[in-house]
Amino acid sequence: MGTPQALGGLPLAPVAPRPELAPTSPRVGEIITVARAVLEQEGAAALTMRRLGELLGIRAPSLYKHLAGKMQLETMLVDAALVETGDLLHGVVDRADAAGVLGDLLAAYRAHARAQPNLYRLVTAGPLRRDQLTAGVEKWAGEPFYRAMGEPYRAQALWAAAHGTVILELDGRYLPGSDLDQTWAALTAAFRRPVDDDRSG
Template sequence: MTPQPPPLSARAREITRCARRLVEAHGWDAVTMRVLAAELGIKAPSLYKHFRNRDALRAALITDALAETGERLHAALQQEHSIAALLHEYRQLAQSSPNMYRLATVGEMPRSDLPDGLEEWAGEPFFLVTNDPHLAQALWSYAHGMAILEIDNRYPPGSELDQTWEKGIQAFVSSLSGD
């Protein structure tokens, strides 16, 4: 079950939805309280009634991103309990919302501002397919590295990334079977 964050007011939810649209369009650095307020048609000080500061808004967005990540990854494993299913969904998640992916996975994690257990639950599918905490972290590190390099267009032109992902999947599957 998804760890539940404290409920947000309807207005705070509206603010986070707008902030997410801005993040997805322009990245987190472009989201200022002034820009967000203008987008919502309100004055910037009104935002502070719902979020104590920009960091609190960031934590709310990361909370949403981790909850979505966990839901999608757990659902993928319910369909097919495999490393391949997990990594295919992870890749799709990063590609579908690259700026939200960056916000949730790059830079320091504001753990004290997140719901208890959310980060662990979102990452649990990696443990579920490996049954080993170190291999789970290695698998996530592989997936994250591939995902961030791919969405940042860091691979040389002409790279066959589908094959690179598949080779990584094969390597992890082989490590579990002892091949």
């Protein structure tokens, strides 16, 4: 992924190429759009071929003319979501300076997850079927953390901390009355360090 850099050299320039998703037919595009709406509005349990057929006005078996099944549908949702997340976070990092990149990145990550919590859970829960995803999508989505940190393992730790913090928020697991803005500010402070710390050792 590269070598560590002092805070003054951050954020790093992008390295990962933006992946291009395979083109789909208009009908598949419509199915994916409806599936995403069902996922967010009705929950993961409602995301069935039968439910999609009802909303599209076709019999569920007819969906299999366009998709292999629910697993492929979920993979396509994850694929698109990873590209979308990468686009958003790369844009945030592109506009940020060294002092603000960490806070800006975490704020955008939190807001994006809160805006689509069920899609976020689909993307981040359980094993990732990497062999079925478009090449490069995972790297594209994750590289903004590396660009903000300048070191791969601190970047992974930052993403893990951000994920843990936001999934607890989405699931309502913090104590009542908790000031979650303060929690996120503490997370940002925990990963921010002065240039002198980076240069020591």
